[in-house]
Amino acid sequence: MKKYGAVRLGGAFFLVMALFSMTMVSCQEKDEDRVKPKTITDVILENEQFSILRDVVLYTGMKDALRTTELTFFAPSNAAFLRANILGSSAITALPKDSAMLFLKSHLVGANALEFKQLAAGKLKSLAGREIFITKIDSTVSVNAAKIIIHDVNADNGVIHVIDNVVVPLR
Known part of the structure; x- marks a missing residue:
């Protein structure tokens, strides 16, 4: 037993x-099993309000750079492109690739991700080497007169601020 x-x-x-x-x-x-954070490229490619910007990113070949580099992106929505009389991506993709890349890089600030609360009135230098002028009036922040309408869209490699116009005119 x-x-x-x-x-x-x-x-x-x-x-x-x-x-x-x-x-x-x-x-x-x-x-x-882990959910990987979205990069700037992922946010742009997956969001319909950025369909024109998506075509520009793909045309310029900046897809990988927007995945790996720490950036602040002042991203124009489709409405912003329309406000600037850019009726579709073909207006930009018809340009030589280096001109389209210069246009895109004019909306990017490198080296670090600047959250909305960190944006101070003054100047920043874009990846295109152009000066970007930041103005603040009360709680409204503008970038070269383009208002930030949605701020602090966080990505794995930076932050996106959606603007209501393009930062530089299309030439």
Whole structure:
């Protein structure tokens, strides 16, 4: 009788240890299970209000740069392009690629992500080498007279501020 009691106790111990081990293994997070943060490229490519900008990003080949570099992007929405009389992406993709890239880089500030509260009145230098003028009136912040209408869209590699006009006119 004692022999069977020891077997039952050993079997119960083994069963408890097996369940504990399975629980620990099943709770481990795998890389494919993790939700990866979206990059600036992901936000632009996935959002319909940026369809014109998406075409410009793809045309210029800046897709990878907008995934890896820490940036602040003053991103014009489709409405902003229309306000600047740019009726579609073909107006920009018809330009030579270096001109389209200069236009796009005029909306980007590198080296760090500037949140809305960090934007101070003054000048910033765009990736195109042009000066961007920041003005603040009460709670309204403008970038070269384009108002920031949605701020602090966080991405894995920076921040996007949606603006209501383009930063530089299309030439």
